[in-house]
Amino acid sequence: MEHEVKHKLSFQKYDGSKIENVHEYVKQWVKENPFGNVIIGCDSQEHARYIKYAVTIVMHFRDETGQGHGGHVIYATFQDHSKNMKSDIYTKLWAETEVTMEAAKAVGDIGKKPSIHLDYNSDENQYSHVLYNAGLGFCKSMGYEAFGKPYAWVATATADRVAKGKY
DSSP: OOOOOOSOOOOEETTSOBOSOHHHHHHHHHHHOTTOEEEEEEEEEEOSSOEEEEEEEEEEEEOTTOOEEEEEEEEEEEEETTOOTTSOHHHHHHHHHHHHHHHHHHHOOSSSOOEEEEEEESSTTSGGGGGHHHHHHHHHHTTOEEEEETSOHIIIIIIHHHHTTOO
16 A cells, blocks of 8 residues: 655754655765665644654664764755644644655655654553654554654654654
């Protein structure tokens, strides 16, 4: 089943420079950093009349021993005016999975599968747990390794900062 792209995601670097072709950009990074890994995550921020979504792609530098050496982050944001603070929280949260998968589709075949980080909690006492199994299961069914909280730092930290405008 082909995943339908709903949003035109325009990626950029933190310095504001636009990335014309996210697939070629990430593919070139992987070629230059064969031991690195690529992780995609999304978070959202509620505003009175819309929801701001931020999807980040973290290209995590690693050496041949697997030791991490920082990362390079690119991101895309957009506002969904069909949702607001009074919208169904389930719909808002599920859209984070959809946007993450749209970004994964835009990245495409880069020689290795990106990992997916979802901002859903493994703790049954937290509200976002309601989508934990569904979200991770969906991503895994699409062929990706997927993680939720507490292991989803790209969604819970990196994308969160972008959604809140703190980059």
